[in-house]
Each structure stands twice: as structure tokens, then as C-alpha cells.
Amino acid sequence: MRIVVAFKWAADYQEASVNGSGEVDWSRARPVVSSYDAVAIEVARQIADAVSGEVIGLSVIGEPTVPSMATKTALARGLDRVVVVADETLNNASTTQTGEVLSRAIRQIGDVDLVLAGDSSIDVAAKMVSSIAAGFLGWPAFTDVGNVNVTHGSGVELTRPTAVGSETFTVTRPTVVALTADAVVARVPGMKDILAAGKKPVEQLSLASLGDLESVPYTVRGTSRPSHGARLQKVIDATDTSAAVKQLAGILRDAGVS
């Protein structure tokens, strides 16, 4: 079984900060393989180990060269090899473009049975790219999947938690699946995993080799920050902790927080 895991080398929002005027400062945020993507890699690895399959990482990067940290970090988490489409023109690519590029690369890789992705990217968090890629491929797409079960010969069984229980699907053809953030607990790569990662194959695909894209790039005209409403402007003196707790509870109650 051949599984592709789509992952994104994206700035870690935990290191971004919001300044007084509401602007987000990303300058200090380092790129990472997000915890969402780590979940997808872990699920893929577990399936591949169970059915002796192959796990291929796939990423789209808006830079001319692939940062070695990006591929090493992902490979250390359990991928067998990585394929990257790296091109400057993909910098700030739209979700549609990214989805289409992924679909082309998946076709190029060939014989793919299952595509896994994390819940969303951590920097844009559109939660759309995996479905768009599926659309371009003409494959079914499932999002918010909590469990993937693969047994030889009987297809892929997907379980999706719902508000009242869960839904289970059995899919017998290639499909794209986006996982919930807590589908599994991803392992922390050990020293040997990291060392081995440096020796695994990394293949770079040129955008040109994927043919002309159909999707039309769009331009973001503007963004605005959400208003946070009027602030209560209450300051609690915490010298006496228990009094402060009571005061806080009182303020929350009065404000209608239950």
C-alpha cells in the first residue's frame, strides 16, 4: 500500500505575537512541521507498518530550494521518503493552487492508495486544501477523521466522530483523508530516527514538470481583525488570593459568563 502524507513547512503560530495595534508579528516564528501534520505521519506509519506499505511525504514550498530542516524533520517522524514541489511562484499560493499542485504531484508519484493530511495547516488553517486536492484528483475526501483502519483486501475503514456518536465509512478506492488533531499521539523522534532521516531520499519536483495549472490565482484585497468588543477594564488585586478568586468569579457572573 502506498500512502502519501501532505505536510506543510509553516511558521509556528505559538511564536507569533500580536502587537498593541492588533497586527500579527510573524517575524520571530520559526517554520515547523506542525503537530497536526505529525499526527498524519504517525497514522500513516502505523498503517504502513501493519500492512508493509510505503509512506511518502509530500510538501509544497514557496521557495526555490527545499530547506533541509523541513525534510529532515518530517522524515524523522517516520516517512520513508519525501517529494517536494519547490517554486518561488508558489510563495503565498492560494488554497486552490496548493490543492491543485498537490493533486498533480500525487498523480506524478503514481499508484497512491491513500492520501493523509492533518486537521489543517497551522498558519492559514483554511481546512480546505485536502478536499481541494481530492476534487482535482476526482477522489472522495473525508475530513475530521478520527481513526483509519486498513486491512488487507477490504479497503480502508474511516471513523469520524460526530456530535452524537460516530460515522464509519468503508472506502475501496483511492481517497483523501484529513485527520483530527487527536487521532493518535505522534511519537517524538529519537536520535536514531533523526540520524536515519538524513539518509532517506528527498526528491524535488519542478512546478513546470507538473504541467499548466488550471486554477486561477486570486488576490487578497484586504483583511481586518476581529473586534474584541468593549473591555471591562477591571483589575483585580491578587494579594489575597482567595478574595481575588471570589472577585473574579463575581465579575464573570455579572458579565454573564456561566
Next chain:
Amino acid sequence: MTWKTEEPDFEVIVIGAGVAGSVAAYQLAKQGRSVLLIERGEAPGSKNLSGGILYCNEMEKVFPDFLNQAPIERRITRNYVSFLNQDSSFAIDYQDTRLAHPVNAVTVLRAKLDAWLADQCTDTGVMVMPGVRVDAVLTETTDDGTQVVGVQAGEDKLTAHVVIAADGANSFISRAVGLRPKPKQNQMAVGVKGVISLPRRTIEDRFSLSGDQGAAFAVVGDCTQGVGGGGFCYTNLDSVSIGVVLRLDDLVAKKKAATRVFDHFLSHPLMAAYLEGGELREYGCHLVAEGGLDMVGDIHMGGLVVVGDAAGLTLNTGLTVRGMDLAVGSAIAAAKAVGTAIERQDVGAQALSVYRDLLFASTTGKDMERFARMPEFLERERLYSKYGDLLARIMHHIFNHDGTPREPAVKVAANAFSRSKVKIGQLLSDGLAGVRAL
């Protein structure tokens, strides 16, 4: 002779990608050694914090073009030493453009500097491995005693001819292997530091600086609310690093909370004026070794050398606080000793004792010896409470014209003296001890 004939995973494994670890790894890789540099943080620099400025001469021995290539913030041309009281302060303000020609000291932000150092390592062939916490070193018993032969993290074990412990002031590695004792409480201090964003121009105006020149403030007295230690403040390009370093034993004895002392320092009128309108960008706490030479102790054994903060190599001379340059100095000595030991195929305790010899023959080791008495001197209580008050009393008599006839300066001093809580004998003793310690 202690040497294992089977090929290890790496010739050298360095634990900790701070200044000492990265520089040691870089130099060994330059010698052609296979080096693994392991860092606990998600990226080199993410866990590191420095409360001092970087004196560059050691670094320039390793990277001749350090000043132009490394991400440095400002070149220090203004040193400001202040005794701070609640409502007054007395300062020595030494500003000199000669300090920038050639450049003597610079400010750095560790997140940037350590990332740069790690890049230099990678470019030289070091395998840099962030996000891994080393749990223990692997040891074997030989005829010469315990020999360190590798490291363990989780279930993974990797072997090396030599392990370099550069794991910071609290070095668990050298403690676990029985090389170094747990530091005493009066040898350790806790540093609390914030980085406050301010526009470049505002910093230059407020601190009277031009271009990429920078200022370094060392403050004692009310900044620590009487706790042994001091406050510091220095300028980066578009931020100010400010914090306090508090001796652990005194902090506990005086029942103060480090974060409260930090807040107090920042809101003191002297500092608040510099910081007004700034935004807190980073905030962190870190342990600082303050024991001086006494704390250095054992820094090598079979298969292991200890460098930087982990070896107790920090120096508070009262006027300057040093750590990073000593880290580089120790890394230079360690890389040389370890390289030679591997070359000669003997990595036993005796062979690695060359590290200690090289260290104490270098400026780093000599300075540690020179200031050996300083920690003891700095434990003198009066420095943090009474002298600032005494100086301010004298100045007040001189500058406050209250309409009464002026008194001779000697009498002013004597009066201020008798009203302050400092005794002549104490002053003489402190003065003498201070001079000796310097």
C-alpha cells in the same frame, strides 16, 4: 591508554547547542572530526538566555569576521554603573568611542546568535540535532576508572570517543556521572530577564547613542530590593534587554520572589524612563553560576570534558558580568585537547587533562583565577543596601543648597558617614577586599 578500536557512531558528541557547545562542535568539525551536536530545545537558542554582553575577542579567534557575519545587535561604547536607592541614584557613566575601535563588546540576542552558530556548525559538517534531550551518558569501567563512551536519549544509544557536556549552569550530565557536585545555593543565582521592544531611534535618543553603538547598565542596590545580586540593562538594535540576577541563598533568606524583584526594577523611576512605551517581547528565567573559580572544580574525566556554564565558567567582577566569552575560551581549549586526544588515540582522563591545562593557560582560566575572591566580596551585604545610601547622602549635601553656610567636603563626608549605617572599619575592610578581589 584508553581507546576503543571499534568505530563509534560519532568521534565526538556535544550536549547543548549554546555558545560553548556550538563553538566546540564547530572547531572539532573543522579539524575533520565527525561531530554530533545535540540540543534539548526545538531549535538552538530557543532555550537560552543571556544576561550579559558578549566580549568578542575570544569569538574572533574562532570566527575572524565575527562582527560582520554574526547577528550582533549593538557595539557597546557606554558603560553605566549605578548605585540605586529608592529615591536617588549615584552612577559612574563611562562613554568612550574607543570602545568601538576596535570593537570590544557587543549585545546579542541568543535566539539569533545561537541559530547562527548552529548554521556555522551545519556548514562545517556537524550533525546538528535539536529537539532531543540526553538522559544520561553511557559509561564503562576501565583500568583507569570510569570512562564515558556515549550518550543515551530515550531508548536510543549513540557512542563516541569523547562526550562534551555543554548543558548549562545546572549540568545534570556532569552531576549524574559523579564528576561535579550539585552547586551550593550561594554559588547559584537566578536571572530574570525581559526583552522590551522600542523603536531604534527612541533607544538611541534615550541612551544617548548614535548608529549601532550600545549601552550597558550595571546596577546594584534597590534594583534587587537588597538581595545579593544586581540589575542589568543593555540595548539591542530595536529592543532593550533588562533584568535582575539574584543570589539564590539570599533570595530565599530574604523571602523575596524573583519576579516581583524584576517588576520592581522595571518600575523604578530610573529605569521606567528608559522603557516607557515599550512592549515586552520576551520574558524568561535562567540559572546563573556565580561561584567563580571555586565552582570550577573537576571539568574532565575519561571520555568527557565539561565546558561553558556547565563548568561553572561565569564571572561577576562587580563591574562586568561575563559568561559567553568564557564559554568560547573553554570551547577553544576543549576542542584542542579533544582533537589531540583522538589524534593520539587516547581519550582517558590523563589525556583529557590537557583541556584543564590549556584552559588555565588561557585568558579565560587566568581571569577566573584573577577574580577568585570576587564572589566572597560580592556576598558582603552592605554593597546592596548601605553604600548607595551613603553616596547619595554625600551628593545631597554637596548639591542641595539649603541656605545654610557650606561645610568643608571632608566634614560633609564625615557627617553623611556617621548618619549612614556604614562603619569606618567596614568601609576599609570592604575597600581592601574589593581591591584584592580585582
